[in-house]
Amino acid sequence: MSFKNLGIIPEILKAVEHEGYDTPSPIQEQAIPVLLQQKDVLASAQTGTGKTAAFSIPIIQGLYQDQLPYEKKHIRALILAPTRELAEQIKDSFRGYSRHMGLRTEVIYGGVSQRSQEIALKKGVDILVATPGRLLDLINQGLVKLQFVKYLVLDEADHMLDMGFIKDVRKIVSYVKDMHQTMMFSATLPHEILSFANELLINPVRIEITPPEAMLDKIDHSLYFVTKKDKTNLLIDLLVNPKMESVLVFTRTKHGANKLVKELLAYGVKADAIHGNKSQNMRQKALNNFKAKRTRVLVATDIAARGIDVDDLSHVLNYDLPESPETYVHRIGRTGRAEKTGIAMSFCSQDEAHLLRAIEKTNKITIPVITEQPFHTTIRVDQTRNELKVIKAQRENGSKRGNTGRRKKSYSPDTNKNKNESPYQKAKSKKKYYDKYSKSKSSRKY
Secondary structure (H helix, E strand, C coil), rough: CHHHHCCCCCCHHHHHHHHCCCCHHHHHHHHHHHHHHCEEEEEEECCCCCHHHHHHHHHHHHHHHCCCCCCCCCCEEEEECCCHHHHHHHHHHHHHCCCCCCEEEEEEEECCCCHHHHHHHCCCCEEEEEEEHHHHHHCCCCCCCCCCCEEEEEECHHHHHCCCHHHHHHHHHHCCCCCCEEEEEEEECCCEEEEEHHHHHCEEEECCCCCCHHHHHCCCEEEECCCCCHHHHHHHHHCEEEEEECCCEECCCCHHHHHHHHHHHHHCEEEEEEECCCCHHHHHHHHHHHHHCCCEEEEHHHHCCCCCCCCCCCCEEEECCCCCCCHHHHHHHHCCCCCCEEEEEEEEEEHHHHHHHHHHHHHHHCCCCCCCCCCEEEEECCCCCCHHHHHHHHHCCCCCCCCCCCCCCCCCCCCCCCCCCCCCHHHHHHHHHHHHHHHHHHHCCC
């Protein structure tokens, strides 16, 4: 099937061809004809399946064919996205598919100056792409009116739920008139999303594309058992391979991302981080450098990675395993896009064993372990989280099997026989301790 068979007008077909597409993806093939009939849609589709075009093309066609007289441009299509990166990506898609059609698309999100967004809104906007927080701010300031909205899209609804945006979304939707077409796209459909869909959608057509198993089959998975302290060394050892041209690395925290980038740079690896604490300009610059292959490694947190769409991404690496099994699919879905194969690598330390077990059980996969690597260690995957907590507590208490629980007495510079020592005496005690420690350290063999 081609795009011509979907009922798309010539103006958009020309733009689609200009973008380099000739065959619709499954989500586009199923969603576009339904949306052109003005029906509400609840679609489950993974990242990289072409869902942005699936809702942007019908909206553009509907707006272009709308002959209602407007004295000035009003917001007639509103697309809500959870992150800035995704919002920018959606904006680019709308502008690409509506080229030469006289439709104006703008994007607003937090983390940047509001002034330029105010100016763009005053000029008139047909299609507005926004993150919920900044949009609600502008609505409260009286700078955005939504009474003319005819098309409403909630993209990556499950992630908006995870980020706590649903309350803001409900408030925003209350400003939209009743007679509009609503589209909800979500990678997963947990109970909360289904309940929310029942509030917003009227007799929706349910579309489900690319279950996780099908996407996972396209990707070459591998697992590395390694201690926490050796993870960076293992990553550097892997990066010796020139085939790892562009590597998207996931960490669990922003601090962890910054720390890893610092360590990689010290080894001469061109790396940068992208996470919520960075300004939008810095995030966009890091992403542009990565896309242009000026940066070899991009370290990201899960939230910041939403919307990252990089052509020919060679590897995705889970430096830290995700807390949620579903997130594993989202992460590795950054590679293996558009019917291409991809490579996903994961590091697992003992305290992440329960996360690995959940990933394999939920996604019905067994990830092969690479043992021929210099930092391989033995991991007990069958240990539960509670067992690991007990082991950790035992280590902290210094207790071992057959031990009475009594700990060896150790000297600390802050442990003084006489608690009433003067500051001078305390300083003197500390100096003796550190001199002794330094001497013992210098005599060690490495």
